Amino acid sequence: MMKTRIKSVKPLAETKFLSLYDAEYTNKKGNTKHWAMASRKDKETLRAQIFEGKKEKIDAVVIAAVHRTLNKLVLVKQYRVPINDYIYELPAGLIDDGEEVFTAVERELMEETGLNLISIDNAKRPLPIYVSPGMTDESIALVYCLCDGEASTKYLEDDEDLEVILVSQEEAKKLLNEDVKFDVKAYLVLKSFAELGRDIVL
Numbered sequence: 001m002m003k004t005r006i007k008s009v010k011p012l013a014e015t016k017f018l019s020l021y022d023a024e025y026t027n028k029k030g031n032t033k034h035w036a037m038a039s040r041k042d043k044e045t046l047r048a049q050i051f052e053g054k055k056e057k058i059d060a061v062v063i064a065a066v067h068r069t070l071n072k073l074v075l076v077k078q079y080r081v082p083i084n085d086y087i088y089e090l091p092a093g094l095i096d097d098g099e100e101v102f103t104a105v106e107r108e109l110m111e112e113t114g115l116n117l118i119s120i121d122n123a124k125r126p127l128p129i130y131v132s133p134g135m136t137d138e139s140i141a142l143v144y145c146l147c148d149g150e151a152s153t154k155y156l157e158d159d160e161d162l163e164v165i166l167v168s169q170e171e172a173k174k175l176l177n178e179d180v181k182f183d184v185k186a187y188l189v190l191k192s193f194a195e196l197g198r199d200i201v202l
Contacts, residue, residue, distance in 0.1 A: 004028050006050050011043050012036065017094070021046065038136040040094065046137075058128050060140045061104045062092040064189045065147045066198045067166055068118055073193045074147065075186060076112060078162035087181040088165075090189060092140070101126050101141045109145075113164045114152025120145045121201045131185070142185065144201040169197045 004027050012020040019042065023035045039046055040059040048054035065074040077086050093108035095101065106117040126141035151164040167175060172194040182190070192200050 007032070009043065009047055009050060014042070019043070038138070040136075040138055056128065056139065058095060058101060058126070058141045059138050060092060060094045061101060061108055061126075062090050062140045062142050062185050063105055063109055064090055064142060064144045064200065065109060065113075065115065065117075066145075066193070066201050067115070068146045068148045070166055070168075071198055072166035072168050073172060073190065074109075074113055074115065074151075075165045075167060075190070076162045077165055078160070083181065085181060087183055088175070088186050088190075089183040090186045095141075101143065105143045105145065109147060111155045111157075112153075112160070112162065113147075114150065114155060115147040115164075116149040118146040118148050140185075142189075146201055167193075169194060 004025060006023050006025045008024045010022045010024070012022055017040065019039055021037050021039060021043070023037050025033055025035060027033050041049070045054070045057075049056055063074070066072065067074060074091060076089050076091055078089050079086050091109055091112040093104065093112065095104040099107075102120060105120065109115055109117050121144040124142075124144050126143050128139035129142055130137070130139055132138070151166060153162065153164060156162065167190070172190050176187075176190060176194060189200070
């Protein structure tokens with residue numbers, strides 16, 4: 001039996017933060033097929049990963065942060081163009097070129113929420129996690145941490161429209177039962193926080 005493998009990758013549309021590619025591949029029956037896929041990577045990087053075995057760079061950080069003083073989980077309620085609505089998410093952002101994962105966590109936490117990174121749960125090693133592998137090769141590092149300070153949105157970019165929301169364990173339980181939109185990562189962390197409280201980062 002043949003293993004499915006990509007034979008070639010052709011750009012369909014390229015933008016600064018996201019590109020669309022046509023991946024030509026051979027399926028398990030030996031037939032040539034095509035798959036449209038989105039990627040954060042430029043075509044040279046993507047081709048090097050697929051055909052030359054170049055190590056994959058994690059694209060983004062997603063931050064499961066508990067406020068140390070208030071004992072609350074940090075969420076953001078952010079407008080997202082593809083759904084034309086606001087959705088509950090965890091603070092997150094792309095990793096800059098040459099930037100370490102934990103440096104990106106500290107930077108993005110401050111930029112999106114105004115909160116200071118206090119400590120990272122090193123027991124939960126940040127490995128690449130794939131968010132929607134049927135559509136994109138985007139990978140994230142889900143990082144658990146403690147933070148402190150006063151929430152603020154003064155560091156947001158012009159196109160970021162979000163509200164910082166700190167939820168207690170009891171508020172988390174109630175929020176899970178509300179008719180609102182959740183990012184899947186935020187939903188799973190919120191569910192864990194509702195059950196375990198700040199123990200999710202200890």
